[in-house]
Amino acid sequence: MxxxxxxxxxxxxxxxxxxxxxxxxxxxxxxxxxxxxxxxxxxxxxxxxxxxxxxxxxxxxxxxxxxxxxxxxxxxxxxxxxxxxxxxxxxxxxxxxxxxxxxxxxxxxxxxxxxxxxxxxxxxxxxxxxxxxxxxxxxxxxxxxxxxxxxxxxxxxxxxxxxxxxxxxxxxxxxxxxxxxxxxxxxxxxxxxxxxxxxxxxxxxxxxxxxxxxxLELQNRIFHHLELGKTYLQMDRPDAARRELRAVLERPAEEPFDPAYKNEARRLLDDLE
The missing domain is CATH 1.25.40.10 (Tetratricopeptide repeat domain)
Known part of the structure; x- marks a missing residue:
């Protein structure tokens, strides 16, 4: 796509x-x-x-x-x-x-x-x-x-x-x-x-x-999951995208911008439903 x-x-x-x-x-x-x-x-x-x-x-x-x-x-x-x-x-x-x-x-x-x-x-x-x-x-x-x-x-x-x-x-x-x-x-x-x-x-x-x-192999971080999920969306691979976006929501916020990344992941998941 x-x-x-x-x-x-x-x-x-x-x-x-x-x-x-x-x-x-x-x-x-x-x-x-x-x-x-x-x-x-x-x-x-x-x-x-x-x-x-x-x-x-x-x-x-x-x-x-x-x-x-x-x-x-x-x-x-x-x-x-x-x-x-x-x-x-x-x-x-x-x-x-x-x-x-x-x-x-x-x-x-x-x-x-x-x-x-x-x-x-x-x-x-x-x-x-x-x-x-x-x-x-x-x-x-x-x-x-x-x-x-x-x-x-x-x-x-x-x-x-x-x-x-x-x-x-x-x-x-x-x-x-x-x-x-x-x-x-x-x-x-x-x-x-x-x-x-x-x-x-x-x-x-x-x-x-x-x-x-x-x-992600090097650092299991929210931001990496989010951008991989967005990449799968661009490839029209919704199941793989959902997996990564859900990982964003499941991980605890550890860095200053993580809450914003979680909000973005939630919006993208809503769009997929």
């Missing part, structure tokens, strides 16, 4: 760039991973500070987390564990505000931190994943050509993150979302994008399923 056939160009562009993590791609998709990986610095004092930051983000105290991370950035300007956390915290803040100008500023700050992270260590998988997230968010307020370029960057940096570290559930999630959304724009719309803007990398809805499944 492809719902984009015949889509007007103005809507097409919005769909093309929905793939860049709109709806949540990773505001908190790495909260639990961050907690588990807080020992990615050998500095005990910094490690302790990052554990505290992870706890703040887990509790939804994004502004307090951002302020602490900004202070740590000034003290440790070239520490990737500080910078990639700052990227996600800025995206958390962006998702949490209805002020469009403020949201844009948060996403610009996220991109700035992501660039510093890669400049510090281009071999860091987390720095590449943070860049994928930041590029996706920055694309939301960009013009069409820039959005397509940032879309390509989302895929490129997610791939690079997984080439370096194949255990990052967030990177599989990001890539899965990319594949699904590009598939959803349809053959003729993709032809327009290719003709006018140089096209996008090859996509596969089956690869989207595999990526979300792998993310």
């Amino acid at each position: 492809n719902r984009s056939f015949g889509t007007p160009p103005s809507v097409l562009w919005a769909q093309v760039f929905g793939l860049v993590l709109a709806g949540g791609v990773l505001g908190t998709v790495l909260v639990s991973s961050a907690r588990a990986q807080s020992s990615d610095t050998a500095d005990p004092e910094l490690e302790s500070a990052l554990v505290a930051v992870d706890s703040l983000r887990q509790a939804g105290a994004f502004q307090a987390a951002q302020e602490r991370l900004q202070s740590l950035r000034e003290q440790h300007p070239e520490r990737v564990p500080v910078l990639w956390r700052l990227v996600y915290t800025y995206t958390d803040l962006g998702r949490s505000t209805d002020d469009e100008d403020l949201r844009t500023q948060h996403y610009e700050n996220a991109l700035d931190a992501a660039k510093d992270g890669l400049a510090t260590d281009s071999t860091s998988a987390r720095a590449h994943l943070a860049m994928a997230v930041a590029q996706g968010r920055a694309a939301l307020d960009a013009g069409t050509r820039e959005r397509i370029e940032r879309s390509r960057a989302v895929k490129r940096h997610a791939d690079r993150a997984l080439a370096i570290d194949s255990t990052l559930d967030g990177a599989y999630h990001t890539r899965g979302r990319w594949h699904r959304e590009v598939e959803d724009i349809g053959f003729f719309q993709r032809a327009i994008v290719k003709t006018v803007y140089g096209g996008l990398p090859e996509s596969s809805i089956d690869q989207a399923v595999r990526d979300f499944q792998r993310a």
Whole structure:
């Protein structure tokens, strides 16, 4: 099932760039991973500070987390564990505000931190994943050509993150979302994008399923179930979609945006009845 056939160009562009993590791609998709990986610095004092930051983000105290991370950035300007956390915290803040100008500023700050992270260590998988997230968010307020370029960057940096570290559930999630959304724009719309803007990398809805499944193998999380369920809906596989959406409702809310994901899953299930 492809719902984009015949889509007007103005809507097409919005769909093309929905793939860049709109709806949540990773505001908190790495909260639990961050907690588990807080020992990615050998500095005990910094490690302790990052554990505290992870706890703040887990509790939804994004502004307090951002302020602490900004202070740590000034003290440790070239520490990737500080910078990639700052990227996600800025995206958390962006998702949490209805002020469009403020949201844009948060996403610009996220991109700035992501660039510093890669400049510090281009071999860091987390720095590449943070860049994928930041590029996706920055694309939301960009013009069409820039959005397509940032879309390509989302895929490129997610791939690079997984080439370096194949255990990052967030990177599989990001890539899965990319594949699904590009598939959803349809053959003729993709032809327009290719003709006018140089096209996008090859996509596969089956690869989207595999990526979300792998993310779930690594971290059994509400957000992974939700996006896999939405992928099955796009494939016109209602039974498989119901299974994943029910899993969203059955799991306890553990992260700040989980209640919203549960509400979305409930609406989608109602639509299937």
